[in-house]
Amino acid sequence: MMALLDSGRGYGRGSISLHWIGALAVLALMVSGYALLLLPRGPLFRDIVNVHLMIGWISVIVGFLRVGWRLMNPWPSLTSGRAWENRLARLVHVALLALLLATLLSGYLAAATSPRLASIYGIFLAPTLGLDRSWHGPSEAWHAVFSHALVAVLALHVTGALKRSLFDRDGTLRRMMRPQA
Numbered sequence: 071m072m073a074l075l076d077s078g079r080g081y082g083r084g085s086i087s088l089h090w091i092g093a094l095a096v097l098a099l100m101v102s103g104y105a106l107l108l109l110p111r112g113p114l115f116r117d118i119v120n121v122h123l124m125i126g127w128i129s130v131i132v133g134f135l136r137v138g139w140r141l142m143n144p145w146p147s148l149t150s151g152r153a154w155e156n157r158l159a160r161l162v163h164v165a166l167l168a169l170l171l172a173t174l175l176s177g178y179l180a181a182a183t184s185p186r187l188a189s190i191y192g193i194f195l196a197p198t199l200g201l202d203r204s205w206h207g208p209s210e211a212w213h214a215v216f217s218h219a220l221v222a223v224l225a226l227h228v229t230g231a232l233k234r235s236l237f238d239r240d241g242t243l244r245r246m247m248r249p250q251a
């Protein structure tokens with residue numbers, strides 16, 4: 071049977087699914103988020119905000135599931151790289167999870183404390199957690215800072231994963247594709 075949980079040696083189906091669903095969502099949020107920075111305010115801008123928010127709400131749930139999963143299910147050991155490389159890779163993984171949570175939370179707060187953005191096509195109302203509108207500006211500013219930091223660390227992560235798979239050929243990418251018993 072294919073493993074759901076991670077083992078000491080590798081990732082199980084749970085972590086692999088969460089990683090790639092998360093990666094797809096973060097990619098879509100990056101593209102739609104940066105489009106918002108470039109577009110003038112107008113109907114297209116509003117549509118893209120709605121797309122950003124719909125993927126965003128799903129990502130908030132997936133992101134918290136993922137961090138919970140990681141806390142219950144410790145990281146498998148890394149592949150055969152040099153010690154400093156493995157330490158850097160692990161540091162990058164911790165930074166990615168922390169920045170992911172910070173970006174999701176600040177995005178959530180920016181949307182929930184804005185009367186314009188709290189509902190998506192009138193369907194979904196975000197709980198404001200009792201916060202008033204004065205939180206909107208700072209949350210949006212922090213959201214921009216965290217999302218840029220996330221993108222920078224992500225570039226390091228993807229470069230590292232490709233370097234190991236293409237140059238060292240140590241099966242790093244395969245580890246995140248095929249569950250290990």
Ligand code: HEM
Pocket residue numbers: 096099100102103104106107119122123125126127129130170173174175176177178179180181187210213214217218220
């Ligand atoms: C990893 C996930 C995410 C990334 C990379 C991301 C990225 C971005 C970027 C680059 C912007 C433009 C920054 C700016 O306006 O200064 C933005 C704006 C925004 N994002 Fe996100 N975002 C993410 C998740 C979320 C989530 C989960 C929510 C809400 C549930 C959200 C809500 C918003 C809102 C409300 C804005 C401002 C839109 C406006 O200007 O009216 N984001 N995001």
Ligand code: HEM
Pocket residue numbers: 085089092093094096097140147148149163164166167170224227228231242243244245246
């Ligand atoms: C095209 C994009 C991506 C590629 C090619 C990629 C590749 C990989 C690979 C190969 C591993 C396994 C490393 C090992 O343990 O040997 C990994 C782990 C990891 N990746 Fe990514 N990744 C991508 C996107 C992302 C994104 C968007 C995030 C989060 C924002 C992320 C966060 C993590 C974390 C936290 C781990 C450690 C294992 C875990 O807890 O899931 N990755 N990635």
